[in-house]
Amino acid sequence: MEEDILYHFSLSTKTHNLPEMFGDTKFVCVGGSANRMKAFARFMHRQLNLPGLPEDIKDICEGTDRYCMYKVGPVLSISHGMGVPSISIMLHELIKLLYHAQCCDVVLFRLGTSGGVGLAPGTVVVTDKAVDYAFRPQFEQVVLGKVVTRSTELDEGVANELLKCSDELQTFPTVIGNTMCTDDFYEGQGRLDGALCSFSHEEKLEYLRKAYEAGVRNIEMESAVFAAMCRACGVKAAVVCVALLNRFEGDQVTSSHDVLVEYQQRPQVLVSHFIKKRLGLIP
Amino acid sequence: MEEDILYHFSLSTKTHNLPEMFGDTKFVCVGGSANRMKAFARFMHRQLNLPGLPEDIKDICEGTDRYCMYKVGPVLSISHGMGVPSISIMLHELIKLLYHAQCCDVVLFRLGTSGGVGLAPGTVVVTDKAVDYAFRPQFEQVVLGKVVTRSTELDEGVANELLKCSDELQTFPTVIGNTMCTDDFYEGQGRLDGALCSFSHEEKLEYLRKAYEAGVRNIEMESAVFAAMCRACGVKAAVVCVALLNRFEGDQVTSSHDVLVEYQQRPQVLVSHFIKKRLGLIP
Numbered sequence: 001m002e003e004d005i006l007y008h009f010s011l012s013t014k015t016h017n018l019p020e021m022f023g024d025t026k027f028v029c030v031g032g033s034a035n036r037m038k039a040f041a042r043f044m045h046r047q048l049n050l051p052g053l054p055e056d057i058k059d060i061c062e063g064t065d066r067y068c069m070y071k072v073g074p075v076l077s078i079s080h081g082m083g084v085p086s087i088s089i090m091l092h093e094l095i096k097l098l099y100h101a102q103c104c105d106v107v108l109f110r111l112g113t114s115g116g117v118g119l120a121p122g123t124v125v126v127t128d129k130a131v132d133y134a135f136r137p138q139f140e141q142v143v144l145g146k147v148v149t150r151s152t153e154l155d156e157g158v159a160n161e162l163l164k165c166s167d168e169l170q171t172f173p174t175v176i177g178n179t180m181c182t183d184d185f186y187e188g189q190g191r192l193d194g195a196l197c198s199f200s201h202e203e204k205l206e207y208l209r210k211a212y213e214a215g216v217r218n219i220e221m222e223s224a225v226f227a228a229m230c231r232a233c234g235v236k237a238a239v240v241c242v243a244l245l246n247r248f249e250g251d252q253v254t255s256s257h258d259v260l261v262e263y264q265q266r267p268q269v270l271v272s273h274f275i276k277k278r279l280g281l282i283p
Numbered sequence: 284m285e286e287d288i289l290y291h292f293s294l295s296t297k298t299h300n301l302p303e304m305f306g307d308t309k310f311v312c313v314g315g316s317a318n319r320m321k322a323f324a325r326f327m328h329r330q331l332n333l334p335g336l337p338e339d340i341k342d343i344c345e346g347t348d349r350y351c352m353y354k355v356g357p358v359l360s361i362s363h364g365m366g367v368p369s370i371s372i373m374l375h376e377l378i379k380l381l382y383h384a385q386c387c388d389v390v391l392f393r394l395g396t397s398g399g400v401g402l403a404p405g406t407v408v409v410t411d412k413a414v415d416y417a418f419r420p421q422f423e424q425v426v427l428g429k430v431v432t433r434s435t436e437l438d439e440g441v442a443n444e445l446l447k448c449s450d451e452l453q454t455f456p457t458v459i460g461n462t463m464c465t466d467d468f469y470e471g472q473g474r475l476d477g478a479l480c481s482f483s484h485e486e487k488l489e490y491l492r493k494a495y496e497a498g499v500r501n502i503e504m505e506s507a508v509f510a511a512m513c514r515a516c517g518v519k520a521a522v523v524c525v526a527l528l529n530r531f532e533g534d535q536v537t538s539s540h541d542v543l544v545e546y547q548q549r550p551q552v553l554v555s556h557f558i559k560k561r562l563g564l565i566p
Contacts, residue, residue: 001476003535005535005536007536033348034348065317065318066316081365081369082349082368082369083366083367083369085365085367085368085369085465086368088466088467088469089366092467092469092478092479093478096477096478134428141467141470142465142470143471143481144473144482144486144487145416145490145493183371183425183466184371184372184508185368185372186371186375187424187425187427188424188425190427193284194379195376195382195512196375196515196516199426199427203427204427221368252286252287253288
């Protein structure tokens, strides 16, 4: 192609010098909320002792409101919205961006929030395998009207390294477990409080018990395509999500704003520790 | 429930007087982009000659960055992000909001952008049926690990009324056709320019030809669950999307920024005309 327009980033190979802008990227961290990924970029700026003010970091995708993107040293922080389709558009354009910028040995992290399955709120889950609604470690991708099944296994080495980081930090509980990825927040996750609900409290608990038995420790909405695309493209990747509630106890997110803010920082603190170790900033 | 927390709107039945805030709502317009739905709210403010400045309209969901929401007279304008999961969360919480606020006879519109199938760029498509990747008018919803199939037929009366509005306006072409809803922008829509692509240009064209023969006139990523949920909840609804390109001609969105901005206003102009007629502001 003469020109590649990364439409949802509002970037293009003709109008932007992608190797100059992104060539030194080593870590890409993505998460659903634009505000959270901006906060993470500022946090990493301070953690890496970079010159300039964290508040001055600019949104590289300011030409669009689909995603936001910040670069702090070798770290790229990008928002992806909610759900598999939204993150999949971002991943296609990110992987093309990294290719055009000639980046190599990049590690990709999804930092997210999730519903815990049998875990205390605030526990961080590093995903072993992303599984579907039937607890299978696979992602079904439609290609020209045909369903293609892709594996959703994540990098075991990165996951274990993250668990070791948590042991060193000793500030919050972290576990490795399977993450169930669903296409909605209510019926697909067995919530009783949606606009539509056709099942009982007991049926919900039975489904969650089956999930727990299959090794599921949290539920979110992006890990399957994230794992499948990273694997298909040969990119090492990890999913790190905090559990905001224990789904055996309820459906609504009732913790106070301050508690939720602190919980959401936990995956950031963990991945920041990983990055600083990899960069040799801490032993 | 004692309290219903509409988590992704940052609203709750305990902290907000929903009947007072939303009780007079008659039209709800939703679209992917937050900026576009803010622009639509300001546009409607001017169209309805409401008191105050359009620039002073406040985001009702300012406590979160998941969605934004504006109210102008009887019109609610809400962003829903990209893809079925993202709009489905919004619809669950919107339908609960309308219920708590005791709204009745509300008409729901999705105003969006799409890829045209055999249409000139700029053509507006009012959806007859939302169809899946195999051109079936159905949406597959997972409920507690089981797949439930729901109909995606939209309200015929509202669609015909919108077509009549376009005839009166005489400013851009509008057609009624089927809309294919996919879960990604690249492989699922037969684009050759994604990070992953396993098919040829000829195979892509063959798939698009089959879609055209099945009555598909545009492709987007939200209509199926929008149609299915509105139908299941008894809400009259329409999908109005402009085609930004003709997919037989290419995959990338290459039109200039100004042309794209004008195209994106077309569904807004059409639905505004519909609303003003329903309110008796124009004959």
